[in-house]
Amino acid sequence: MALKIGFIGGGNMASCIFKGIVTTRPQQDQLMVSGPHLEKLAAFKEAGAELTTDNVAVATWADVLFLGVKPQIMPEVLEEIKSVDFSGKLVVSMAAGWRLAAFYSRLGEIALVRIMPNTPAKLGLGVTAVCSGAHVSAEQTQLCLDLLAGLGKTVLTDEAGINSLGALAGSTPAFLYRFLEALVAETVAHGFSESEARAIIEQMALGTASMVIANQDQSLAQLREAVTSKGGTTFQGLAQMTNYHFEDMMHDVIEACLRRTREFEDMFK
Ligand SMILES: NC(=O)c1ccc[n+]([C@@H]2O[C@H](COP(=O)([O-])OP(=O)(O)OC[C@H]3O[C@@H](n4cnc5c(N)ncnc54)[C@H](OP(=O)(O)O)[C@@H]3O)[C@@H](O)[C@H]2O)c1
Structure with missing residues (x-):
């Protein structure tokens, strides 16, 4: 199934996940990446993604939204995108120390998956812990695992497991x-x-x-x-x-x- 996959923040981990997706699902999806400095996102553009500085535009457009900003930047990003209608969307956070409840209190009871990748994912040899929130369907969890397949092994776990892994x-x-x-x-x-x-x-x-x-x-x-x-x-x-x-x-x-x-x-x- 072709998807609209968005990234807020195009740093190290986001580019790793992006690379995994375009490798395992070549030409399949539409991709969009937002960040404050478009010149730093050139590699995403070369790989076929649309770029924007507008986080709300990506969040509104995407079927699957990866939040790739540093934990300390997350509050301002969530404040920006909180008025977006997240029904039907899957949101994926890779932020350390950000519990599901912290997102729900800002964005409502959205379909949210927490993941914790590691850097060998750059070579497709990573271990990524995956924890689906209460509002994520089995199909959405499977979709998330499919999107992360290019990073290496995935391990489904709970929030305590996300922290230990x-x-x-x-x-x-x-x-x-x-x-x-x-x-x-x-x-x-x-x-x-x-x-x-x-x-x-x-x-x-x-x-x-x-x-x-x-x-x-x-x-x-x-x-x-x-x-x-x-x-x-x-x-x-x-x-x-x-x-x-x-x-x-x-x-x-x-x-x-x-x-x-x-x-x-x-x-x-
Ligand atoms: N790196 C790892 O090994 C690792 C492992 C597990 C989880 N994580 C998680 O992955 C997340 C990202 O980490 P990272 O290492 O990839 O960090 P990073 O390389 O610094 O990437 C962060 C990105 O966010 C962008 N950004 C900053 N402010 C923004 C804003 N207001 N709106 C949109 N984008 C903004 C930055 O753009 P500019 O550079 O243009 O400012 C940068 O591209 C973190 O939550 C971290 O906990 C990382």
């Missing part, structure tokens, strides 16, 4: 980058150049992720044990991770993200 999938690329950064620094400290170190560590990460995917019949613990002879070198390294309470640290890392999410939710009531 915001941390566990949304923020975790940053934690893994930090882990890799530390390993690159170690590799350099052992005499390799920066570019050699990066090539070594990225191949190690790709190989390890591929091992996880290729060996679904083995648990992660089994895969780890397969590289760990008792009393051997890896064994000693893992013992050091245990000394540093690695799992407790990761628990605290995720909890810190969730605490911040709750603070945002209190801010955007």
